[in-house]
Amino acid sequence: VDSAHQRGIRILFDVVMNHTGYATLADMQEYQFGALYLSGDEVKKSLGERWSDWKPAAGQTWHSFNDYINFSDKTGWDKWWGKNWIRTDIGDYDNPGFDDLTMSLAFLPDIKTESTTASGLPVFYKNKMDTHAKAIDGYTPRDYLTHWLSQWVRDYGIDGFRVDTAKHVELPAWQQLKTEASAALREWKKANPDKALDDKPFWMTGEAWGHGVMQ
Secondary structure, three states: OHHHHHOOOOOEEEEOOOEOOOOOHHHHHHHOOOOEOOOOHHHHHHHOOOHHHOOOOOOOOOOHHHHHEOOOOHHHHOOOOOOOOEEOOOOOOOOOOOOOOOOOHHHOOEEOOOOOOOOOOOHHHHHOOOOOOOOOOOOOHHHHHHHHHHHHHHHHOOOEEEEOOHHHOOHHHHHHHHHHHHHHHHHHHHHOOOOOOOOOOOEEEEOOOOOOOOO
């Protein structure tokens, strides 16, 4: 970031607050969540010692690993994000809705950015030894996300965000992110006057799928 700023280049992050990623074999093994239809020696025979090394066999595709995963196992999937964080058609989670704000976009778990319930950290963070995330009393998923994203600005002087899937997140959530990130950039520029390009404010834009220049 410093090298870019020295050359007059601003740094933008592409940020996502609407959804998480899909569960992967690598994450399931490392962070100990989810469940498989396989048991005992079948696991190593089908997935290998390290599940991330799995490759499709003859007649399979790169999506075939999903056939080994038991997505209905409630106990195993409770160890993933936790019901306070997401809605998804997996395990015992709340089902996604049918409107833009609560739907499961492309079957991705939808983050409960509208929730007013204190969520704690995602459950699988207990097994993520390299996380620096700390639980904050009273914080909701939205509070955690805006706090974490703004911390990048506060630490490194990130100049702006391009927000993904803007219409699928409540406007107050985007306003909260803009407010916190703007304050963070002001703090960074005050603390790092020799690194700041200028005194321009934090910049944000939102991606709205299908909304072209003719609309």
